[in-house]
Amino acid sequence: MVFVILYFALLLLLSCGAAYYNQRSAFLLLFSLTLVSLVLAIIGGIPALRFVAIAAGMLLAAGMMSYAFREFLTALASDEMAKELRTAPLTAAFGMFVIFIVAVMGIFAPAIAPHGEAEIISQAFAPPDNNMLLGADQLGRDMFSRIIYGARNTVALALCGTVLAFILGAMAGLLAATKGGFFDGTMGRIADVIMSIPSLIFALLMLSIFGGSLAAPSTSAWLLFGFAVIVGTLFLAAAAYSVLSWIIGAAIVVGVSFAFALAFTSVFDASEVILILVVAVIYSPRVFRLTRAVAGNVVVMDYIEAAKLRGEKNWYLIRREILPNSTAPLVAEFGLEFCFVFLLIAGLSFLGLGIQPPTADWGSMVRENATLISFGEITPLIPAAAIALLTVAVNFVVDWMLHRSSGLKE
């Protein structure tokens, strides 16, 4: 009862305060919350009210956290950046905050996680206690630690996959837009072919062919090498303008690709490399199409004509004129694709083709415990919520960037 009185007193006080100081939106928000609470309290009684209060409190906490985080960032950033950051809505700040937390979790996972990733410390499905914040999973491993390690593994994989898809797709798209003609047509048709095969099936086939531990490290290294050479060739096609530069460029590409393949295979194991490549191949056509469309709009602009007349090379055009003018939609697309890649990996682990155990990843954690949900147990909701939170966060940031790029000032 005391809670009810205090709660409403606080809300009314705040609403009146907001009204007195002419804070229209704050007043509307607070007063509608008061009204909603009143209605819910009548219908649902105190538990419903408690729920609303907790939800509002959490929202408030998230809002304050985001605000503080934005101020923190503006304080740290350079002047120009700070100016940009100040325009970010609270949701975007919240998104950045979540991304920041996940990044910290991923990078410092071994230091943060109280237990090892594969360490079995208790009974299966043990309830939460002081030692295990979120309880145990089906083998008695600490859920909390696995969520933290999962951030590392899942995000790293999805990120690498998306980045590779972007490098390949964007490079091809930019080149197609600037070169046009036959190259443009061919690239477009290749993209059509890949996009016409349903992604899950495509992934299923590719992973069955190359995947699992059948993928010898050497196979995966060669595939990576091949991928890098293709990307490198695209770069060359854009940058090279004489026979000599082609030859030198080719040597550099081979060298760099080799180093890249070696570096990559030393970080990820063979099956993860294959997964990343499959994801990159499946998603690059989408990126290609978008880049081609955006760059296509830029290419016809007068300043590009002018640059061409000045005698600038393709590479200059791409780097100095086209790319800066198509960054915003590309970045926005990056956020979305990242989410899709994330979900594709989760879906693949549902079909049993994901990351090798006992490595924790959020997708397979959902899958391993999914049937529990039928009994109203929340264990599988935790990794699912983690996936959802990160995706929402990324999209909040993306929204802000889209908003900026649309040039709408309001």
Next chain:
Amino acid sequence: MGDILTLVGKRLGLGLIILLVISLIIFFMVELLPGDIAQAVLGQSATPENLAALRREMGLDQPAIVRYLAWLSEAITLDFGSSIVTDARVTEIIGERFMNTLFLAAYAAVIAVPVSIILGVIVALLRNSIFDRVANVISLSFISSPEFFLGYILILYFAVKWGMFPAIASLSEGMTFLELLQRTFLPALTLVLVVMAHMMRMTRAAIINLLASPYIEMARLKGAPPWKVIVKHALPNAWAPIINVVALNLAYLITGVVLVEVVFVYPGIGQALVDAVSKRDFPVVQACCLIFAATFILLNLAADVGAILTNPRLRHPK
């Protein structure tokens, strides 16, 4: 109008070439899969002799290219041959299932497309309000959770706890249309939730994107109310990207529903495809993939034509 027809003709021709390339890719991918049909059919209990006998019977002793050409020569006449495993006609295996898939896709689309476009317009109108944010967060949470998981949650509430809809969507002969709608409601709802966010967000983005253009500014200065500005002035020019996203999502409803089919035991084409892949049953895999690819190509074409038709500026290119 003539331009559009030539465009359609050109694109259809191109589509056929793409299908040919895809059939080649799929054929060699299935060839590359570890193991072959004979092993898949006989399972764990095969001896080398019966493997050899079965391979002979299935004609697997011929070189791959010969088999591909044989298949192709039939496929041109729209005869997709028989399943290697069961000997049943491919059209027979897939036909009904494809109809089921189409039905489910249509069911989901009929709900999802209008709702998400209307919601998209509303949130564009009320942009940056609480309503916008809430709709955004909710729809994002839906696309962010893996769809099989979404299915499980819906089953928990609608089937187990409240008993409103059946948990499994198996179909039987002699169901009335209403029964059918009720049986397949949960899978359809899952799909609706999965595809809605994308369409809604694109509608919102496409409209907001236009709000800075001078002619919208003009309309606003004229004193038109906000909803009129959006519905009458912004929306017509925003159709192109919206239609594109709708087409993409329709294609997804048909080609990407394997997981939903598994969760709800819905006899659609996705399940048949996964089964066929695991059995290396090439003609079935091929037919399914080609159907998917053709759907994708046709929907894309329809989207482009739709975009041109709704936008006079695209109809008369400079």
Next chain:
Amino acid sequence: MTDIKDQMLLDRLAAAAREGKISRRSFMHYAAAAGLTTTAATGLWTGAAKAQPAKGGTFRLGMHDGNTSDTHDPGTYVTFSMIQVAHTYRSYLTLIEPDGSLGPDLASEWSASPDAKEWTFKINDNATFHSGNKVTANDVIASMNHHRGEETTSAAKALLADVEELIDNGDNSVTFVLASGNADLPWLMTDYHLAIVPANEDGTANWQSGDGSGPYKMEEAEFGVRYTLTRHDGWHLEGAYFDDLELIVLNDPNARQTALVTGDVDAVTQLELKTLALLQRDPNIEIDDVPSAAAITMPMLCDTAPFDNVDVRNALKLSLNRDELVEKIAFGAATKANDFHHSPAMPYFPEGIEQREYDPDQAKSLLQKAGAEGLTVNLSVADSVFSGAVDMCVLFAEHAKAAGITINVNREPNDGYYSDVWLKKPWCVVQWGARPTPDVMYSLAYKSDAAWNESRWQNERFNELLLQAKAELDDTKRAEMYREMAILAKDDGGTIIPFFPNFVYARRKNVQHGENLAPSWQMDGARACSRWWFADA
């Protein structure tokens, strides 16, 4: 009988017997405690439990493991759902009774020559196909020939490889002439491939029509999706209480479970073990947990380093904690195994062989002896082997750390696991279906020259015993031989057997069954449809 409490106890007992919750033995025990004479108790038992099966109702069964490419061909029956269906619309010569013994199906009686080389099966005179024709010796021979000969594509070819000739004796009986004596032939006839189908004019088997002589007649078969059947009225055995059947393929474990909870089906196969305890809370659901002859094996290739050293093999056998595996992976629904492939659910089980326990210290010293301290090995596994297979290996890897062994768990793709990993990778995980007798199992996967000798284990004495036991018609002598073989496999063999998984399936409360459940397949030896009934039909 006079005491009112006793009367209440008896009522409760009778009710329990009716619902199939209590076995005959405990019923008699409690009835005696309540002051009943044995005769009276037997009468009450038959009155309460035996007479209960009532006819009627449509039984809807949700089955796992169905594939669109399933067919009527008995030679390529491979999925579990097809095996289940096969036992419903077709018959076999013999069957495994609920108590695990061998019983008559189409063959009403059988006998062997003293050297076990000739077996004669007499066909039940009442047996008919759904088309109305009588089942004849000719049909049996055609059905068996479907799995024999050079050109056969049947997976049961190896099973009948020893059969030299099939003779129609003219009196509705068939004689099998074998190349070497086999005391197990009648047991082999229960194999799910050996369904009897009608013969064509030319003596080939007509499996395409889907005709059979089982308790139910196929109405509509949508392979990999659903099957509807109706009772075959002239069935030659007792049972078939349901009027109609609807067998639905539900591959997703969650779908099976929810369908059962919501009442969309009456029974389901293969429960997901991790949610067993939660499902048990549902008052409308009964779970059947039946020890089986199925097994999980982890074969190590004995001709490949480091497994070519018996000390390394035994060290690995010592470094897994079977109790924890049974508890955490099978959630208690399994029987601890002892590294020989002979489950207590099979005949001739050797009692009293010392159980191998988790002993990392001894494992360490064995490794030292073998000069392989700090051993690192790869273990291949796929999710599809069984639910929890990957988890099991992860757990094993944790256990083995205590013995200084590093096990790298390699998750292979489900697809193609048995063609690319099994028999090829040096160490992997395999699930074996139940086989009727130890001889079948050992000949299939442990005999030195068997195609599936999965651990490539060569042991002269073992192979010698195997041949002797096969033709031995004296049960005591046979049991002795199997005992020696078990010890050989345990101490020298290349296969780690952590446990024999139980069959765990569930039904709604109104579905009833007899006191025992056959251990050969899930759902009462895949014969639930003809053995079970509705209490409220």
